[in-house]
Amino acid sequence: MNKKELRKICLERRDTMSEEERSEASFHICQILLPLLQKKTVLSYYPFRSEVSLSYLNHFLPVAYPYCKEDNEMDALVPKYGHFKKNRYGIMEPDPEKSILIPKEKIDVVLVPCVGFDESGTRLGHGGGYYDRYLKDCPAFKIGIAFECQKVEELEADEWDIPLDMIITEKSSYESGPRLVHKIKKV
Ligand code: ADP
Ligand code: MG
Numbered sequence: 001m002n003k004k005e006l007r008k009i010c011l012e013r014r015d016t017m018s019e020e021e022r023s024e025a026s027f028h029i030c031q032i033l034l035p036l037l038q039k040k041t042v043l044s045y046y047p048f049r050s051e052v053s054l055s056y057l058n059h060f061l062p063v064a065y066p067y068c069k070e071d072n073e074m075d076a077l078v079p080k081y082g083h084f085k086k087n088r089y090g091i092m093e094p095d096p097e098k099s100i101l102i103p104k105e106k107i108d109v110v111l112v113p114c115v116g117f118d119e120s121g122t123r124l125g126h127g128g129g130y131y132d133r134y135l136k137d138c139p140a141f142k143i144g145i146a147f148e149c150q151k152v153e154e155l156e157a158d159e160w161d162i163p164l165d166m167i168i169t170e171k172s173s174y175e176s177g178p179r180l181v182h183k184i185k186k187v
Contacts, residue, residue, distance in 0.1 A: 006124055006152060010116035013149040014050045022050060025147055025170035030056040032168055033111070033143070037061055040108040043076045043140070046084060046092040051113050052145050064102045066130070067093050074130045076102040089126075107140040112164060114146040121164040121176045122155040135162040143168055 001009075017025070029052055037057070044063035047053040057063060064076035068087050079094035087093050112131055116124035123144050125131055135142055144167035151169070167174040 003124060003127070003155075006155070007115050007127065010124065010150045010152065011050075014147055017050065017147060017149065022147070023053065026053040027056055028170045029145060029168055030054060032173070033057060034060060036143075037109060041102060041106055043102070043107050043110045045111060045113050048089075048091045048113070052147060054111060054145065064107070065094050066134075067096055067099070068130060072128050072130050072133060074134050076104065076107055078102060089128075104134070104138050104140075107138065110135065110138065110140045110142050112142055112144050114144045114150060114164075114167070116150050116152050116155065117144050117146055117164070117167050117174075118152055118155040119167075119174045119176065120154075121167065121174070122157045122161060123164050124152075124155055129160065132160050132162050136160075141165050148172065 033054070034057065042061060042063045044054050044057060044065065046065055047055065062078065064078045067075045067077045068089070069075060075096070077094040077096060077099035079099045081098055083098060084092040084094055112123060112135070114123050115126055121144070123131070142162070142165045144164040146167060146169055148169040148171040157163070165175070
């Protein structure tokens, strides 16, 4: 199956979950994440459609959000007054004129929303390649965030796909090879 077909299947599975299931699972994922993120500089995301919501983390941690630029590049911004507006994809993002830019080298942990993933840390996004570009030269610990139903048997990684260090769902945490969770304690 190609990436496009897999995206469709994963999104359908995610949309099939009830609001209640999604919010319970999102809360559980946030509880797993909280102790890992203490004192870290974190790039999170604003939930889009039926994605895992990480909003609960905001009560405890200041986080940066992605801002989509030209050429499918993105920046990490902290909105100064907590204001967001919809971008061309319908995703909420900070206003760059009322935000603080966090340089990539300063980010300790990136929470990467996944459309799909496999246990080896390969990620499927929406197809824009924004995270592949951002994570390419990013030293941060990369944690994929998804519901368990978004797991697929095996994803074929393209040469530009940046592997995740870890994936957290409401059911499990997946780490692969040398990319171990204890690395997060060192960042
Ligand atoms: P996603 O990761 O969002 O699922 P893909 O992996 O299919 O999307 O990548 C989407 C597009 O982004 C591809 O056409 C790919 O060529 C492009 N792309 C990804 N990473 C880079 C990069 N580092 N530089 C240039 N183009 C890239
Ligand atoms: Mg990719």
